[in-house]
Amino acid sequence: MQDKPILFMSPGSHHSRRVTLLVHELELELDERVVGVRPPGMGGENEQPEFLKINPAGKVPVLQDGELVLSESNAIMTYLAETYGPTPLWPHGAAERARIAQWQFFQAAHISPTADGLLYENVVKPMMGQAADRGAVERLTASFHRWCRVLETGLDADNYLTGAQLTCADLSVACAFMYDRAAQLPLAEHPPVQAWYKRIQSRPSWVATEPPTQPLEG
Numbered sequence: 001m002q003d004k005p006i007l008f009m010s011p012g013s014h015h016s017r018r019v020t021l022l023v024h025e026l027e028l029e030l031d032e033r034v035v036g037v038r039p040p041g042m043g044g045e046n047e048q049p050e051f052l053k054i055n056p057a058g059k060v061p062v063l064q065d066g067e068l069v070l071s072e073s074n075a076i077m078t079y080l081a082e083t084y085g086p087t088p089l090w091p092h093g094a095a096e097r098a099r100i101a102q103w104q105f106f107q108a109a110h111i112s113p114t115a116d117g118l119l120y121e122n123v124v125k126p127m128m129g130q131a132a133d134r135g136a137v138e139r140l141t142a143s144f145h146r147w148c149r150v151l152e153t154g155l156d157a158d159n160y161l162t163g164a165q166l167t168c169a170d171l172s173v174a175c176a177f178m179y180d181r182a183a184q185l186p187l188a189e190h191p192p193v194q195a196w197y198k199r200i201q202s203r204p205s206w207v208a209t210e211p212p213t214q215p216l217e218g
Ligand SMILES: N[C@@H](CCC(=O)N[C@@H](CS)C(=O)NCC(=O)O)C(=O)O
Pocket: 012, 013, 014, 015, 016, 037, 038, 039, 040, 046, 057, 058, 059, 060, 061, 071, 072, 073, 074, 108
């Protein structure tokens, strides 16, 4: 029997959670290996030579399935959905898949850098005894509002980013909000986005992938 795919991950990592959410939604059995991730230059397990052989970028998540070693959470999601589907989370059809990919690129290019920037200013810097840079917080907050307005264009009372059906697009974007309270993401000013995020948070997959401790929750 073929070995289970291995997922190198960290439970507190929002990029890993995108993949573990999908794993739960698909009811897949993966061999999850926790990596002690630390930021660059802080001697985490992700910077050890053994791990760098698996991912030279020193980041989680990484999937190993037989000969295939794959990093980048959204690429891993696509591979899992296509290999271990079919699933309504990754529907058939070039247009449907491209619309999901559009939101995943939007998350990686715009939402995550903005949300991560606010996490860094409002949580990480104070934890290191440094003050948040007020100018940076202002700029990041303005960007955050801009991206939320884009999300809002397609959301109404009970739908998802690409329509009536939950897809990988929703899992990808929701994880960028994982530390919303600690990072002071102003989601409350975007009720359609907040309501959509609550719908994702109420799913059993979200509850099952909650990290055991929330070190970043103040
Ligand atoms: N674009 C990557 C981002 C991965 C990423 O930044 N992971 C963080 C954990 S949430 C990490 O491993 N950081 C360690 C580092 O940057 O050295 C993805 O979507 O997988």
